[in-house]
Amino acid sequence: METDTFIQQWIETIDIRKVQKSDLPALEWDGEFTRFREVYLMEFERSQIGSSILWVADKPGIGVIGQLFVQLNAERQELANGHTRAYMYAFRIRPAYRNAGLGTRMMQVMEEDLRRRGFCWVTLNVGKTNYAARRLYSRLGFRVVAHEDGRWSYRDDKGILQNVEEPAWRMEKFISRVL
Numbered sequence: 001m002e003t004d005t006f007i008q009q010w011i012e013t014i015d016i017r018k019v020q021k022s023d024l025p026a027l028e029w030d031g032e033f034t035r036f037r038e039v040y041l042m043e044f045e046r047s048q049i050g051s052s053i054l055w056v057a058d059k060p061g062i063g064v065i066g067q068l069f070v071q072l073n074a075e076r077q078e079l080a081n082g083h084t085r086a087y088m089y090a091f092r093i094r095p096a097y098r099n100a101g102l103g104t105r106m107m108q109v110m111e112e113d114l115r116r117r118g119f120c121w122v123t124l125n126v127g128k129t130n131y132a133a134r135r136l137y138s139r140l141g142f143r144v145v146a147h148e149d150g151r152w153s154y155r156d157d158k159g160i161l162q163n164v165e166e167p168a169w170r171m172e173k174f175i176s177r178v179l
Ligand SMILES: CC(C)(COP(=O)(O)OP(=O)(O)OC[C@H]1O[C@@H](n2cnc3c(N)ncnc32)[C@H](O)[C@@H]1OP(=O)(O)O)[C@@H](O)C(=O)NCCC(=O)NCCS
Pocket: 004, 007, 091, 092, 093, 094, 097, 098, 099, 100, 101, 102, 103, 104, 105, 125, 126, 127, 130, 132, 133, 135, 136, 137, 139
């Protein structure tokens, strides 16, 4: 009980807010995700025209310790269709801060925001071998609905095209009634 209270108090000190341009270097996590520099910049630009919402968890005195992106609109309408269905991705918490409820809290904030915008479904892809993340999503009410071949490509920070293949499960969750 005391541990729960401590963790609850800890989570309340974390500011879950929208990404600002000045946060972009912090999303590279000391070099681990430098290859996604262009991807993050493009996503930030999409967020500025209202196509996506980029969340970060900001710990006072430390900085960005988590991130969660949401596309409101995607070419693939089964993932995000601009008004009822949104797609979450690029979700990660810094290793030292995992398993203390922060990921769950970020997902709650994201869902509350989508509900207010009138969205009623959230979709995501989880790697087939990412058992821990899948367990978390199942606990939060997501269900597997399809297989995804997980093929995508991006241009890295050196301008080189990188092809990724990560077979995944598509999961989705109903978050509210259509008004
Ligand atoms: C997936 C990820 C974002 C989850 O973030 P997190 O902050 O660890 O998430 P939570 O702490 O809310 O939940 C993780 C587990 O900790 C447990 N937990 C939560 N609060 C807890 C607490 N107070 N005490 C002990 N355990 C707790 C949860 O029950 C959960 O267990 P479960 O999944 O078996 O249900 C994080 O593990 C991560 O960054 N992983 C690497 C990147 C990744 O795989 N991203 C997902 C891509 S699809």
